Amino acid sequence: MATLELININKKFGDFTAVNDINLRVEEGEFVTLLGPSGCGKSTLLNMTAGLEDVTSGEIHINGEKVNHLGPFERDVAMVFQNYALYPHMTVEENIGFSLRLRKRPKNEIQDKVRKVAEMLELDKFMHRLPRELSGGQQQRVAIGRAVIREPSIFLFDEPFSNLDAALRLKTRGEIKELHQRLGVTSIFVTHDQEEALSLSDRIAVLRLGQLEQFGTPEDVYSRPASKYVARFIGTPQMDIFAGSFVNADGLHFQIGEAGIPLPVSFKIPDTAVDVGIRAEFVTLGSKGFDSAIRLVQPVGPFTYVTVDWQGGCVTARVNGVSHMKPKETIKVEIDPEGLLFFDRITEKRMDLQ
Ligand SMILES: Nc1ncnc2c1ncn2[C@@H]1O[C@H](COP(=O)(O)OP(=O)(O)OP(=O)(O)O)[C@@H](O)[C@H]1O
Ligand SMILES: [Mg+2]
Incomplete structure (x- = not known):
């Protein structure tokens, strides 16, 4: 286990x-994801970090020691690639044991360790197969092994x-998490999938x-x-964002088109223009609020995402279970003020106002 800075x-x-x-500091045993779109x-x-590519400037520290000058093996890191990069002419057993053979470890030690790792990853039945004789998920487990x-x-x-x-992704995700819980090794995981x-x-x-x-x-x-960018990148469905303004009539409201969402008295009104972000779980469809036309109904199993035309834009509500609402029907939209997120319209940074 190590820290990485x-x-x-x-x-x-x-x-x-x-x-x-x-600048990033990863603590001992932590599982950190690098998340963002392609490119x-x-x-x-x-x-x-692995030492496969030089930095143009900056320092990489592992356990407090600068490692910029060290190669991948000397950094004591192990990388699992997207394409697995298995040796095609080697069996599962040989692929898993490769680095130990390279280090000239005794034969019985290699056999013993390969067996333990293979059992842990449920690869023990495939020891003598070549990578091309394995499914994608099994190849993936060999790469992890x-x-x-x-x-x-x-x-x-x-x-x-x-x-x-998709199904294997979910299963392998669980396996990686269990592996991390079991071994507790500091891990950096790259993905563009926010979920x-x-x-x-x-x-x-x-x-x-x-x-x-x-x-x-x-x-x-x-x-x-921290920002609109993060707010829209994280979460399903994507957060809806509206422009609006503060109105003080019968108590403080955030006014979006004709809809005024009540705010608490303790609310701190900023002196810059703000936009508001609304997540689907804070939108209720029913008998309170403004009449709106349903545009899209998307069942996903435990929930249905219902998108409606609202105040010049669209807002999506999360409805429990299977909804029988239909496009073009009219429904009323109510927004829970607790769930509002406010962003500076110019800098796009989130503001803590509640
Ligand atoms: N060797 C290279 N020469 C020139 N540009 C490069 C090189 N490697 C990467 N880039 C550019 O650097 C940017 C970052 O690339 P990188 O591969 O780190 O993206 P990524 O976040 O991993 O994307 P993806 O999700 O598609 O894998 C891209 O715009 C890419 O075109
Ligand atoms: Mg990449």
Whole structure:
């Protein structure tokens, strides 16, 4: 187990800045996700941590020691790649044991460790198969086994589930989480899937165009997003955002079109223009509020997401169970003021006003 510290890390490819002044400290045993859309610099940051890519400037510290000058093996990190990168001509057993053979460990020690790792990952029945004779999920587990057997102080995962189908993704996600609970090894996990990040991480680093937008717990990024960008990137369905203004008539309201949402007396009115973000679980459809036309009804099993035309835009409500509402029907929309998130319209940063 180890701590990892990235200090003022920059990476340029020619004139293009792929990673822009990132500072991040990962504690011992922590599971941290690098989350962001394609091209935001996740893999570049992970590769620099692994020692596969040089930094343009900045320092990488593992356990308080600067490791910039060390190669991947000397950093004591093990990486699991998106494409697994298994040796095609080696069996499962040989793939898993490769790094120990490279280190010239005694044969019986290698056999023993390979068996233990294979049992843990339920690969013991496939020991003599080649990678091409395995399913995607099994290949994925071999790649993890190859990393686990090295007993590294840090695991690095670069989108390890992206070649798996949806059901296998979920299953493998659970396995990775259990593995982390069992081994407690400091882990950095790259994904562009916000749900994956929320479900796995102790903390999530949300990246945008090579910069760190927010670093916080799943609860922080979901309930207290630093900016509109984070608020819209995290959560299903995507948060709805409306422009509006404060009106003081019969108590303080936030006015969106014709709808005035009541605010508590303790509310701190800012002196800048603000937009408001509304998550679907704070929208109620029923008999209170303004008449609105239903536009879209999307059942997802335990909930139905119902999108309605509202105050010049669209707002989505989360309805429990299967809803029998239909597009074009009229319904009333009520917003729970507790769930409102306020953003500075210019800087797009969230403001704590409640
Ligand atoms: N060797 C390179 N030369 C030039 N530009 C590069 C190189 N490697 C990456 N980039 C650029 O740096 C940016 C970040 O790339 P990176 O691979 O880190 O993104 P990512 O967040 O991992 O994206 P994805 O989710 O698609 O894997 C991209 O715009 C990419 O085109
Ligand atoms: Mg990548």
